[in-house]
Every structure is written in structure tokens, then in C-alpha cells.
Amino acid sequence: MKRVWSKGVSALLVSIMVGGLLISCTNSSGNGDNGEGAEGENSYKLKILHNWNGSNGSDAMTPVEEVIKEKTGVTLEWEYTKGSETEKVNQIFATQDLPDIYTGPAWGGELDGIIKAANEGQLVDISDKLKDYPNLSKSIAEENVPPALYEKAIDAYDGKKYLLLQNQPATNEDGMDWLYGFYVRKDIAEKVGVDPQSVVTKDDFYNFLKKIKDANLQENGQPVFPLGGFSNGWAVGIGNTMFYPGASYVDKGDGTVEHNFFTKGYEEYTLFYRKLVEEGLLDPETFTQTDPIAKEKINQGRIAILAAHYPAILDASKEYVSSHPGSDYIPLGPLERADVEPDRPVDLGIQGNNVTAITKNCKGACVDAALKFLDFMASDEGFMLARYGVQGVHWDMKDGKPVANQEWFDKFSTDTNMKLRKNEGISIGLESLTGLDRINSVAGGDIWAEQERLDAMENARKILRPNGIHVITAYNPGDVITKAPEWEMLKPSMDRMGDAWKEAVFAKSDEAAMSIINELREQLRKTGYDKAMQFTNENLKGKDVVTVQMPN
Structure with a gap:
């Protein structure tokens, strides 16, 4: 096994799934026919499940969707997930309340759930149709998919094809660094006299939180929490990279890897966060709050330091910052990284973020309608339509590049809750269906970003990425262990790690916290962990392996 330094983050997601009735593909008359359009008709309503917690759209058909209907004959009906994406993907196949098109995260339990559905015959095999849809074929060509993901999810069904990968960078310049980190309100840092x-x-991090706590800051009579995040704990756990190399699997130093859950660094990480909770340095509702509640706290000025990626922080704090000049969130650090040379570029996993599939609910001509729609969205025209809106209305081409029309740029710049943008059809989920990411190589970047935002992102990049970045292309052991014979027995125990960590963080003592961790460690061993890791290490021999990875 070759050693590759890269960094990752353990994310704690504890959420409640809210389901909804899924309606089958219908023809233009609106009569449900289980995906079988009436003979001779070429207009279809397709139900799409956008399996991303907190996503949302418009209440009516948008101008962008009108163009899609004109180009493809398809109208869209959306469902958005509110709660756990993993629970949602498992729930729809268990209950058979299926959409026509599913799109969701290309990793973790969400990916495992959709792969399981493919193996159970719940999805449509599109292998014999791909030749007629060049944009879709290109999106899952072997050279355009990370090798481990290709083996696990794309080319894993004896020649059949069920899944499409979305938003894999077409070129290096299209890769998105989300600039995950800890960001502090500038005015609070100045108030307590600390240079971020x-x-x-x-x-340093702990002492900074203590200083904020000891300052007894309040907003509108309510206390300011030193540290907080968004919904369901996202993404306060990114401090793990200060304690162990961050990736789910770490190098043991003997040519093999083990899960970070068994490391000393994981114990130190857990007890550090338990101390933050015990001493009132971390918002105790962080792991249970909904996204609206989290954003309400931010807009009330009640979170001093936020952990997340920078675009989310800029969006969530925009309203508060506009009425409180000087309260911008700026990055800490960069913080130390465990067992990584300080001058090493930041290793990031930049890959496609969505997998898309047509479910068995869509049959006959409905499948062709779905493929026509998806192929259009994966074209250059569809790509820019999803991100920029309608050409000639929201934007135009100038000197070969898309440029925002000033009227809409001005409107969107004051659209703090994104409602106006969504009512035009931008950011409603279509960007999750656009094939290879060509945002810079073909399109024109983020044409809606204000210069102030671009400057803030560039400043954060200079601070957090002094040595640049390195895009990971190595194998993730997490993709290999799922093929172990013991996996089905082991998986329920593996799925308990996030909950066990949260329970340990809120335990009454360090001893009680470690008892929770050690109890699950023993359960993991009893359900096949050791043999599964032996299988994993044997299959990783001679391959570059991800052992250190920063969040992205």
C-alpha cells in the first residue's frame, strides 16, 4: 500500500427524516400511469426526489423550467428531503413510494443505499440506451470518474449501468474548494483582543473559546455561544483534523490502515469536544437543531465562531452583516493538522457530488423522456441554464462568456433568502443534474457573486491555503470495506459511530465517554471488523490510499 497524505472529516449527522407522497411519472393529461406515457404523447411530468437535507425550490413553474419543457417536453415535480438523506433513500425503496428520478449524495450511506437499490433491481438499466445520449455517456466514462467510485458504483453490475455521476470537475480549474474551516465574527475577535x-x-482554539465565553457577550438579551454550527451538527466536528489525520482510515505505519475510531487521536478528539460542551463553549443544541433554527441564531448574532464551508457562512450571515457592519465572519488559523507537514498543500477530495438514477417507477416511454431531460441538462446549454437562468433574460453572452444582466444582478444581490432566485428556477436542484462540472472551463464562473463576496473568498483562500491544494485521486478504504463478506453484519455497528460519538460528547464524565466508545469498539470487533479490515488491506496492496484529507 502506498501512502498518500490527504485529510478528511468525520461529520456527525443526527436528523429526522420527513417523508412525502411520491407521485409517478404522468403523461401530459395528468393521468398517472406508473411511468408509461400514452401512445403518441410526448409530454411528461417527471417526479424528482432531490435528496439533500434542507434543499427547496419554488412554489410554481419557473422560467427555467418553462425552457426545459420547451426543449424536452418534460415538466417537473420536485420533492425535497427534510432530514437524513440516508434514511430517505432507504425509506423510499422500503415503502416503494418512488420518484421517477432520484438524485442525492455520491458518498456515505446515501450512496450505499442507492447501490443496494441497483443490485435489487429497483433502478432502470440504461446501458443499452447510453449510445443515444452522449452527454450522459461522457459523465460516466471511466476517465471521468474517480477510480474507486467507478468500481463501486458505476461499473459494478456485470455490464449494466444504473447510476450517473454529476458535477465531477471536467478539468482542474473546475474543482471547487469550499474552504471549510472555523470562522469568527471580526467584531468579536477585536472585542476580546485576539488575532484570528x-x-x-x-x-489556542480552546483558549480563544474561553475568552469569548468569559466576555459574557449578549445579543438582544440572549447569550452569544462561542462555537456553533448549522443543522444536525454540521460541521462543528471538523476540529478532528487537529487530533488525527482526519480521514476515516489512518495509516498504521506498517503498510496497513485502520478506522480512525480505534485510534488514540479519536479518543482525544472526543474528550476535547466533551470539554467544550461541559464548559458551555459549544452550543448544546448544535447536534439537534434544524437549519432554520441554526440560521436564526446566526441572524440574531448569537454565534461567535461558525464551523462550515465559507459559502454557507457567507449566505447565512449576510442579513446580519448588512445591518451590523464589521461583523463579517473571517477564518481562524490555519489550524494545525495532526501528523502532516506544515508546508504540505491541503489535500482535498474534489469529486462529483451527486449520483442520479431512474427508478423502476418510470417505465416505457417515461424512461426515454427522463433520459432526454437528463441529457439536455448535461449539455452546455442545460448546464448554464441551471446555474445562470434564461439566456436573454437573466444573462447574455459577451465576448464568448456569460455575463449577468445588471437588472437581475441587482435583484439577486438583495435576495438574502434566495427566494427570488429560486422563483426564477436557479438553485432549485437542477444544478445537481448537469453532468460534468464545467463552471470555469466552459461557463463563466459564478456570475451572480458580488465583488465583496469574491474578495472574501479570495482572502480566506490566501489564509487557509498558503501552500495551495492537492486533489486526491487515491482509493478510499471506505469504498473497499463495503465489498468484504462481513460487511452486511458489520454495517449496523459502523452506522452507530456518529451516534456513539455524540453520546460520548454529552456523557457526564470522561470515563463514561470512553465507556461508550469502547463498548462500540467491542461490538465492531464482534460483528466482523477485524476480518473486514483484513479484506480491505489485502485489496489495497500496491494502491495509493487516502489516509489524510481535509473536509470539502
């Missing part, structure tokens, strides 16, 4: 760039070690 002086916060480098875990002790």
Missing part, C-alpha cells in the same frame, strides 16, 4: 490568525494549535 494567531489561533493555530488546539490549545
